Amino acid sequence: MGWDDSLYEGADGDTGTKTATKAKARTDAGTGAADSGAGADGTAASGSSGGTVAGRGTLRRALRWAAAVLSLLILGTAGAGYLYYKHLNDNIRSGARTGGSDDPEKAAANAAGDTPLNILLLGSDSRGKPENVKLGGGKNLTSDPPLADVQMLVHISADRKNASVVSIPRDTRVDIPECKDAETGKVYPKTNTIINASLGRGGAGCTLATWQNLTGLYIDHWMTIDFSGVVQMADAIGGVDVCVKNNVWDRPLPGVPGGSGLKLTKGTHQVKGEQALQWLRTRHAFSSDLGRAKAQHMYMNSMIRHLKSQNVFTDTPRLTGLAEAATKSLEVSEEIGTVKKLFDLAMQLKSVPTDRVTMTTMPTVTDPQDPNHLVVQQTDATKMWTMLRDDVAFDGNASKADEEAAAAKKKKAAEKAAEQAAAAVKDPAGDPADTGVLVRNGTGGTQTPVRGRAATVASLLVGKGYTLARADATLTPQEKTTVLFPSAELEGDAQGVAKALGIPLTSVQRSTDVSGVTVTVGADWRTGTSPSEETAAPPSKAGAIPDTADAINGAEKDACMDVYAPYRF
Structure with a gap:
């Protein structure tokens, strides 16, 4: 069959006739030329030539038609795609990243220029929407400020080869810093209370500030989801x-x-929708908030395995459904408030193997002020925060080659940072005898402070020519030794002090919290005359998380929840 010319040559019904007439005219002209210049029979050559010209004209028109139709399809699809993209973007709700005033320093980049990624996931118990009341009960709570009953920090390593997750039980008493609500401008004073109250004191940004205050980690983003969002x-x-x-x-x-309503028989079940929400909210039947955190970790590990087992990113209906649900369900910090940025964020997790995902709960003990609450178990929790700050994996499943490569990269990055710090000094060090230095004792925190440590280090400086060095009686617990300076003209002096004491130049930092060169002797330098590798705290080892963290690896398919006896049937 040939093409129907009426589809591409024009809008009227005579198009085919016009085309045939033009083709005949070309044929006749060709035939005439052949009759006058060819042999006596003057036949096939001219007729063949005329037919080719006509065919080429038809083909060109057909190609133009096809190109036009294709262009319309592309434009139509692109238009629909743009509208759908805009629709998804319009779904997204976002807010200020932090409600606090101070951020910890961001982690230094590795040799490849990559940095770890920290994301705070929050589950809100807000009854502000009718569907949340229907799912969670509490009709009398619709006007109450929301509580962040689920809080998890997701740490993705700089090389994107492992992910570590830490939950904090909702009733853990912590210091909540002063927070400002970005929407109303209201300022909430700092307080000491259970951590789930932070969400109602300025929104998710205040919860992020509380975590940063507790861990010393810079947290890049937050995401919040409510009851109906979980179901979707x-x-x-x-x-x-x-x-x-x-x-x-x-x-x-x-x-x-109370009670979530979860009802299951012994064994393994597939849950989704409202039943998934019941699983994630169950507390009494799993003994406590600690049990609930463990059940949530099991669900998340199973969900990751489930998604990885399917090629979601090549399954358009699934991907569309997930995108629609995610953008409707989540509220996010404003710097990731577009579909593209959320997709890019998802890609950061895509390459992490399931056996390199570790779910944990921050170690706690019973609150001495209230037996129904918890407080941080400082020794074990500090160890976990140190591992995260140093980007040390919670699992021990890295290959030897990966470990060696990571160690080499870390060493190279430290050397480069030290070189850059040295090169950046524009003001040379002054005469040590004219340089005032204040020394503080920061050896406390999770351990008893070393008495007289500030005086000891001040004496070391005096012996090296810093005759104006003196000890400050203030105890300022911190993990690592630092040398701080308030302004650019004292940077050279601060680096001179660091070199005199053998402190890495990467520990020399500018700060508005000091009025002169200030050395704070951290917990990494409790003894000795130099914070060398021999006297410093040993580096964290991958997989060496405390037993009190109740860790579950993402590859554990046989994890199963104990049920508190009164809730069995």
């Missing part, structure tokens, strides 16, 4: 396997109101 996301993700060791029914009991 769980439906979009599909069924996720969970396991209980006994029949469970999380329901009100005499003297114990």
Whole structure:
């Protein structure tokens, strides 16, 4: 079959006739030329030539038609795609990244120029929407400020080869810094109370500031989801396997109101939608908030395995469904408030193997002020924060080659940073005898401070010519030794002090919190005359997280929840 000319040559019904007439005219002209210049029979050559010209004209018109149709399809698709992209962007709600006034320093880049990524995930108990009341109950709570009952920090390593997750139970008492609500401008004074209250004191930005204050980590982004959002996301993700060791029914009991409504028989089940929300909210049947955190970790690990087992990013309907649910369900910090940025963020996690994902809970002990609350178990928690700050994996599953490469990169990055710090000094060091230095004792914190440590180090400086060095009685606990200076003209002096004491130049920092060159002797230099490798705290080892962290590896498929006896049936 040939092309129907009426589809591409014009809008009227005579198009085909006009085209045929033009082709005949070309044929006749060719034939005439042949009759006058060819042999006596003057036949096939001219007719063949005329047919080729006509065919080429038809082909050109057909190609123009095809190109026009294709262009319209592309433009139409692009237009629809743009509208859908805009629709997804319009779904996204965002807010200020932090409600606090101070940020910790960002982690230094590795040799490849990459830095770790820290994301705070929050689950809100807000009853501000009717669907949340329907799912979570609490009709009398619709006007109450929301609480962040689920809080997890996701740390993705600089090389994107491992991810470490830490939960903090909602009833853990911590210091909440002064926070400002970015929407209302209201300022909330600092306080000491349970961490889930931070969300109602300026929004997710205040919770992020609280975590930064607690951990010393710079947190890049936050994401918040409420009850209805969990249901939407769980439906979009599909069924996720969970396991209980006994029949469970999380329901009100005499003297114990509430309950998520979760009801499952012993064994493994696929949960999604509202049942997934029930699993994530179950507390009493899993004994406590610590049990609930563990159940949430099991769900997340199972969800990651579920998504990785399917080629979600090549399955357009699935991808579309996930994008729709995510943008409707999540509120995010403003710097990631577009579809593209959220997609790029998802790609950061895509390459992490499941056996390099570790879920943990921050070590806690019972609050001496309230037996229903918890407080941080400082020794073990500090060890975990140190590992995260140093970008040390919570799992021990890295290959030897990866470990050696990481160590080499870390060493190279430290050397480069030291070189850059030295090169950046525009003001040379002054005469040590004219340089005032204040020395503080920061050896406390998780350990008892070393008495007289500031005086000892001040004496070391005097012996090296810094006759104006003196000890300050103020105790300022911190993990690492630092040399701070307030302004550019004292940078050279600060670096001179650091070199005299053998302190790495990377520990020399500008700060408005000091009025002169100030050395704070950290917990890494409790003894000796120099913070050398021999006297400093040993580096953290991958996988060496404390037992109190209740870790679950992402590859554990047989993890199963214990059920508190009163909630069995």
